[in-house]
Amino acid sequence: MTSAAAAGTVELRGVAKSFDGQPILRPLDLTVAAGEFLALLGGSGCGKTTLLRIIAGLEVPDAGGVRIGGRDVTSAPPYERPVNMMFQSYAVFPHLDVAANIGYGLRAAGLKPAERLALVEWALALVRLEGLARRRPEQLSGGQRQRVALARCLVKKPAVLLLDEPMAALDRNLREEMQRELVRIQRDVGTTFILVTHDQDEAMSMADRVAVMEAGRIVQCGPPREVYERPANRFVARFVGRVNFLEGVVRESTSAGCRVACGPFEVRVAGAGAPSAGSACTLAIRPERVAVAAPPGAFLNELEGVLAATAYFGDFVRAEFRLADGSRFEATLAAGAPAAGGPSLAPGESVRLGFDADAVVVLGP
Amino acid sequence: MAAGARWRSFSLAGGFAFLYVPILWIIVYSFSAATVVGVWKGFSWRWYAGLLDNEDFRLAAERSLLLAVVAATLATALGTLAGYALARGPRVVGRRPLAVLLGVPLFVPEILVGFSLLLLFVALESVLGVPVGKGLVPLVAAHATLGLPVVASVVYARLAGTDRHYEEAALDLGARPPRVFLTVTLPLLRPALASGWMLAFTLSFDDVVTSSFLAGPSATTLPLFVYSSIRIGVTPEINAVGTLIVVTVAACVVIAMLRGRLAAQARLPPARDAGPQ
Numbered sequence: 001m002t003s004a005a006a007a008g009t010v011e012l013r014g015v016a017k018s019f020d021g022q023p024i025l026r027p028l029d030l031t032v033a034a035g036e037f038l039a040l041l042g043g044s045g046c047g048k049t050t051l052l053r054i055i056a057g058l059e060v061p062d063a064g065g066v067r068i069g070g071r072d073v074t075s076a077p078p079y080e081r082p083v084n085m086m087f088q089s090y091a092v093f094p095h096l097d098v099a100a101n102i103g104y105g106l107r108a109a110g111l112k113p114a115e116r117l118a119l120v121e122w123a124l125a126l127v128r129l130e131g132l133a134r135r136r137p138e139q140l141s142g143g144q145r146q147r148v149a150l151a152r153c154l155v156k157k158p159a160v161l162l163l164d165e166p167m168a169a170l171d172r173n174l175r176e177e178m179q180r181e182l183v184r185i186q187r188d189v190g191t192t193f194i195l196v197t198h199d200q201d202e203a204m205s206m207a208d209r210v211a212v213m214e215a216g217r218i219v220q221c222g223p224p225r226e227v228y229e230r231p232a233n234r235f236v237a238r239f240v241g242r243v244n245f246l247e248g249v250v251r252e253s254t255s256a257g258c259r260v261a262c263g264p265f266e267v268r269v270a271g272a273g274a275p276s277a278g279s280a281c282t283l284a285i286r287p288e289r290v291a292v293a294a295p296p297g298a299f300l301n302e303l304e305g306v307l308a309a310t311a312y313f314g315d316f317v318r319a320e321f322r323l324a325d326g327s328r329f330e331a332t333l334a335a336g337a338p339a340a341g342g343p344s345l346a347p348g349e350s351v352r353l354g355f356d357a358d359a360v361v362v363l364g365p
Numbered sequence: 366m367a368a369g370a371r372w373r374s375f376s377l378a379g380g381f382a383f384l385y386v387p388i389l390w391i392i393v394y395s396f397s398a399a400t401v402v403g404v405w406k407g408f409s410w411r412w413y414a415g416l417l418d419n420e421d422f423r424l425a426a427e428r429s430l431l432l433a434v435v436a437a438t439l440a441t442a443l444g445t446l447a448g449y450a451l452a453r454g455p456r457v458v459g460r461r462p463l464a465v466l467l468g469v470p471l472f473v474p475e476i477l478v479g480f481s482l483l484l485l486f487v488a489l490e491s492v493l494g495v496p497v498g499k500g501l502v503p504l505v506a507a508h509a510t511l512g513l514p515v516v517a518s519v520v521y522a523r524l525a526g527t528d529r530h531y532e533e534a535a536l537d538l539g540a541r542p543p544r545v546f547l548t549v550t551l552p553l554l555r556p557a558l559a560s561g562w563m564l565a566f567t568l569s570f571d572d573v574v575t576s577s578f579l580a581g582p583s584a585t586t587l588p589l590f591v592y593s594s595i596r597i598g599v600t601p602e603i604n605a606v607g608t609l610i611v612v613t614v615a616a617c618v619v620i621a622m623l624r625g626r627l628a629a630q631a632r633l634p635p636a637r638d639a640g641p642q
Contacts, residue, residue, distance in 0.1 A: 058533050078536040085537045091530035095552040104548075105538030156538065 007069035007159040008034035008192035014064035017050055024050045026216040037186050037193045039203035042213035048196045052162050056085040069159055084153035085162040090145050092137045098148050099133040105156045123155035143174045160192040179206055200240050212236045233363055237284045244329050246283040253277050263325045268300045270357035282363045289359035290331035292351055299354030305329050307349050395604035402599050412605040429570055429587035436508030437565035441558055444516025452524035468514050479578035482507045499581025507575045512565025523557035556624050563621035567614050
């Protein structure tokens with residue numbers, strides 16, 4: 001790895017922050033590799049924006065240290081960090097035109113007009129805003145303003161780019177286009193991206209790694225697939241995608257898996273690391289791993305459920321069942337496929353729900 | 366209903382008449398050819414023409430304009446720093462009391478302001494050994510004192526309603542705090558600075574009380590010229606002077622208000638609570 005690429009590593013060690021005695025970040029560690037696209041995912045008030053502002057230097061942590069590219073920047077002001085941040089409000093300067101906005105940081109760095117011009121043109125092309133250099137911010141759409149904010153950061157060629165809820169103000173179609181665009185730009189420039197979002201789809205589809213935050217802590221950090229398929233606890237399982245929970249007691253535990261008694265049913269779980277026999281646990285099953293009206297014996301685990309309601313989403317149907325103990329259980333069915341009777345089911349019907357042992361995750365406390 | 370509406374229009378008209386008839390009376394009679402105040406003898410510019418030849422008037426008017434421009438500029442510079450410190454400074458304990466204290470000159474009787482400043486400048490005179498007790502220098506200082514709280518509160522209000530993200534973005538893009546202030550904060554404040562300057566100009570231009578303590582014989586301002594003239598006897602010339610003062614001040618106030626409204630229309634995104642997320 002070249003030294004230029006290594007400049008993009010971010011290491012947080014024991015970083016903590018509180019406002020007015022209210023802890024916002026509990027001591028937390030996080031390492032982001034150079035060139036990585038990391039998403040900080042969490043609900044409002046979980047501390048994700050504060051974490052981003054600490055990396056940018058706009059907040060000073062109460063404890064812990066921040067290293068960027070191996071250099072300790074814990075107490076360095078924002079203008080001495082190789083980091084740029086795109087604000088949720090974009091903060092495009094209203095008194096400057098597009099070119100002057102993009103060139104602002106270059107001017108502050110003391111570049112000559114000719115050098116600035118070349119770089120601004122490069123940045124305009126990168127975000128596909130050629131020809132709008134002389135526009136005033138109030139003449140731009142929300143999506144264009146966002147591109148100006150992005151170009152203004154990228155033109156500085158930062159080692160790390162921080163993005164605070166960049167899509168929150170965009171409508172849905174534009175949001176998906178910009179998500180693809182951001183991933184493209186990240187591949188092109190190879191900069192480390194740290195994106196703050198509360199939108200799990202955004203985090204999953206864009207990032208190399210997702211860090212799920214709750215109440216000032218990072219509760220799980222890993223590739224999107226791992227976070228989705230092996231959630232660390234109930235919070236992660238519920239925050240990332242939809243999930244069914246079953247409460248039970250472990251009957252038998254082996255290195256190959258375990259058997260868990262959940263009321264009248266017994267659920268087999270594949271994989272090592274199960275808790276010992278006799279302990280209570282929570283099982284998580286994703287709705288899309290559940291087969292509706294499964295033929296008997298086709299799946300290792302079978303439940304009986306009564307159809308309570310269905311909701312049609314176009315590309316899929318979500319069916320909600322009630323189990324014998326009254327708890328909810330969801331399954332998703334592809335809407336187009338003539339799936340095992342799915343759409344033809346009537347509410348009140350009793351159906352067999354099947355899922356495999358490897359579809360079940362035993363959650364930690 | 367109809368009676369109520371009539372009563373409301375009547376009271377509105379009465380209120381405005383109370384406010385404006387005396388001023389209109391002065392303006393109308395400033396164009397009268399009669400040599401006695403309050404007598405109409407046909408339209409004439411003679412009093413305005415006469416003013417042009419009046420050396421005392423010309424000097425007082427020039428002095429007042431110069432004084433108002435310098436004092437308003439000084440008040441704007443100092444008031445902007447005060448308003449900026451209050452809105453963007455560190456969250457120290459006692460910032461709120463400081464904001465209230467800054468407004469004290471607005472509600473301390475002007476006669477006290479004038480008197481205390483006179484004592485201060487006389488004391489300074491004996492310390493410095495330079496005659497600064499009366500004249501233009503103390504007048505500039507006094508009038509800047511009158512304008513400073515007004516500018517500070519206009520600037521404070523504007524900054525409190527402006528997203529901090531602009532300044533944070535500038536810092537993040539590599540600009541040091543002085544550059545951020547000059548290239549981001551001040552341009553964002555431009556409408557507030559313009560209206561604050563106009564208001565400070567107005568306060569200085571029509572001030573009598575403070576000036577009467579500090580002006581001295583060598584630095585008569587336009588309002589003091591009017592005041593001393595009518596003690597000798599009211600002439601229609603004074604009507605013309607009054608009309609000119611009203612027009613100047615009204616122009617400033619209207620411009621200040623228009624700038625304020627334009628600023629409100631081109632409203633920036635509302636300030637987001639910078640609290641933790």
